[in-house]
Amino acid sequence: MDELTIHEILARALLAGRIPAGTKLGEHQLAEVFGVSRERVRKVLHRLGHERLLNLVKNRGAFAIEPDPREARMVYEARRILEGGIVAHLCDHLTDAQAVRLREHMEAEEAALRAGDRATWIRLSGTFHLMLAEMTENAIIVRQAQELVGRTVMLVTFYEPDSASACGCDEHRSICRAVTARERSKAIKAMSSHLSLVETRLRPRPFSGPGVSLDVVLVEELEAHYARSGNAP
Amino acid sequence: MDELTIHEILARALLAGRIPAGTKLGEHQLAEVFGVSRERVRKVLHRLGHERLLNLVKNRGAFAIEPDPREARMVYEARRILEGGIVAHLCDHLTDAQAVRLREHMEAEEAALRAGDRATWIRLSGTFHLMLAEMTENAIIVRQAQELVGRTVMLVTFYEPDSASACGCDEHRSICRAVTARERSKAIKAMSSHLSLVETRLRPRPFSGPGVSLDVVLVEELEAHYARSGNAP
């Protein structure tokens, strides 16, 4: 069991909201589940803490972060600023090929929505923002956008555990129109109001039961990982 | 010697370009200089590697990153995107108090330039961009901007070891004007062209001699740290 693998599994589980907020991730516990030594787990935990996916408390342990409304507002505002910069940049640098890719993506999104394929629609809707970031062809910006989008997904799964709503299609459409028309100010405003709308769709979640135990979740994630890439225990 | 202190000293030395690019930072060596155990240094080194201030090579060690032109272009473009988003945001959210602070900063910059106080001017010129980021009052954006500005400083000290040039004053002035006038598109263009100008001022450095040994540099940084905050060995 590689340490990169452990990191990937935990990060994926955290970002997908599989591990309830506030859950304590004990070093010994994780070491036993993954069948590795404690030090291996330690390094991964510290790395996840540095990536703001876990709360590290000195001499207490690592806990899955519990989003508070202040942080949610901060994340969404950061996205408005960063992604506003992205679309402004794209207004000046979008290539024809990228414009085609954008249009194709929009059509796929709308087709999935019309066809009632909710799963596909949610997935496409989520990758739209990352797609815009990738079109800057700037690794730094892509990483920053990924980090923010990841934290957004955590927020959504926390505040809306059931509905798992996606972005509005027409809002994406208007962003695309503004970018391809090279209208900088309009693109920024479209992106900003779109993200604000997404933010207002968040509702304070009624209650968050502990659900199943952490061990069970981790074993599930472990098996899911093996199912994804070469099933070798 | 706290581990946070070690991290701060090394980060500061790296960002200021005091440690020549490509320098190997051996764990045993650092442990001896700081008078701590090797594990303490290890953790700091890994953290610095995760912050992209060091190149970590498995089973080889940690090396001060050597900037290549590709990375320089990437950093400056990322700054154009991010800081473009920042000024666009400020166009809509700048308070009167912030506008006053901006104007005061500009006047201080120009005063230092007129007075020939080069050191002050360079410092003020460097904090201008961070000041804009802080005015978003968003911790995430501030951190991202700090990271990019830090890497820029590294690039500048690498490519222009002697001149240590700063930003152009009138360029800052025009950015301020556009922001306070709430002219979004003009502000973005001003920031973008300003950063492009700064980028073109970089010259491929003629030669990078090894200079003094790493130990000497570190001891200097250590003493500088003690001089800054409570001189206790």
Added chain:
DNA sequence: TCGCCCATGATTGTGCACAATTGTCCATCG
């Protein structure tokens, strides 16, 4: 009965010793 204090158990932090990997140098062979 309520509140405080201390002992105890559990969990994380740290130093140390050993294992693994890599780079280098020298000898030997083609």
Added chain:
DNA sequence: CGATGGACAATTGTGCACAATCATGGGCGA
């Protein structure tokens, strides 16, 4: 003379044992 192979030295990675720290619960006193 150049190339290749192996052994050695140096450095990093890892597991283990112990120390430090914090929550918990029971006992004692007012």
